[in-house]
Amino acid sequence: MFHFVKRLFLLSVVTLVLLGAVQGSDSPSPSDVAVSPHKYSLFRWEVDHFLDKWVNKLQEILPWNSEPSREASIAQAQEFFGLIAEIRELERESADDNAARIEVLRLRRSDMQTDVEETVESEISAILVEEGFSSRIGVIFPPVDTVFAASPGALIISPRDRISQIDSTLLNPGIPGNVRNELEELIFWEDGVSALVVSTGGVATYPSVVSATGTLHDALVISAHERLHHWFFFQPLGQHFWDNGDMATLNETAASIGGELIGDRAFTAMTGVIVDRGNESGSKPPDPEAFDFNAAMRETRLEAEALLAEGKIEEAESYMEERRQFIDDNGIFIRKINQAFFAFHGSYATGAASLSPIGDLLEELRDGSDSVEEFLKTVAEFGEVDDLPEYLGVAAP
Template sequence: TGVSSLVVNLGGIATYPSTVREYASYENVLETAAHEWLHQYLFFHPLGSRYFDNETLRTLNETVANIGGREIADLVQQRFPLPQSSFVTAADEPREEPRIDFRAEMHELRLEVDRLLSEGKIGEAEALMEQKREFLTENGFYIRKINQAYFAFHGLYADTPASSSPIGPKMQELRRLSPSLGDFVRSVAEITSEEDLDRLLAERAVEGLTPP
């Protein structure tokens, strides 16, 4: 049919209240809840209210929620650590040290797939993705399917290895230059394009060079 499809488990959905996946670890539940809460917050600002306008806005939105969600989850976990319990879920069980750098492998794959697709070599790109999936399985990372739909879905989260978007590094740099998480979120809530993000970055860079 010429259509690439994928079925995935969703960690959460920003309904109100949010829907968060069951049977996840404490850390994952916190991160997912914070991620979805940020979507709800952004909905009342330009970045969130225009979520469905285009892919760039969705990527900006999801990347903000990823970065902020992780940081909020870390803060909550530090303040409210999970009491020691004899009950352990599969998600809490210790895992062996990974034998490969998953992030590096996936990012390298994404870049190579993008190159092949830009040259019209769809068959080669699909074969490469399957080879990488088998390699990852052999090294302890189990992904049911890696295809164009996989990268289209996960690529919205530009701070992840499945993305080739420059928005991820830019957003991470903006967070680094922001005095607080709250300042970061309030600033990006008002943007509606990658150009707005570039402008914010330039402003923060100048502020960082200005003596107090």
């Protein structure tokens, strides 16, 4: 038991070391001064949540504390996420007129949160056990540990003459759009780089920060994604996360694919609803006249890359803004598209903003694997990007 607790403590420490690397430099500058009040404190998060979670877990196993049935826990989790939709509907009608009812629902949700976190952790753990990720005595390390909270933002920095994430800093959640714009403009003019403040759905602190403003399915997928980062940290894949941009992309994309596989399974186990990612738009065939966001985003990335390769930086930036307006005219709002936008979103290689071949290669590996366990344990051993095509027996892209 002592060694197990010691390993948990180690995980919390290395979380600070790992994520501390994204906190930016200590060199004072006008942009540093402007960003500083908005920085997210990883240390405070760990202090506030690490021990609290494990004290709560220990209290639950005391003999005089009864444990609800799995059915009751699942029903509670569904109610918890259903309350979000109800609160939003009341706010749309009139936040002022419905203030009392909204407060009642928020208090109800707050009272349920710890139990629902435990349910999500338990359901994901059950899938991991089924997939062979537990020890001989049934222990999963690191344990699935999630806290529902407002997820931090992130300040992403890319050079202007190419698309590449060269720095990132975690920021407090909920920074207003006008403040984001001011920070980005200041950094642009002071440092001569492309900057973007983005929102996140979760961060792999320990316990993970997971936004619970979406659906139960969303929370399961994000929680599984972040837990995979915890596990990858103890494997060659995660230990080489910071080697270069391609290794970061390999880590993030593997966690995304694995998180979907595990989260989808957990959602089906809880609700009986089968997630069909091959037909996410429904049973109807796609409308050829409908706006294709993925195609538009890929076209934007390709043209921006081409302009930057020719040294046409201002032209590329103007083009990206024109395309943002075009996408907005077609019903999809994106606050800003610039080099930092593609640097961040491009690290998820199965997404529309990425040109990386890593996504296709990982999907080939997934499709050729007999199980989730085989897929994840294979990719976890990769310490270099070239290990992936080499394993598949294809030429390195």
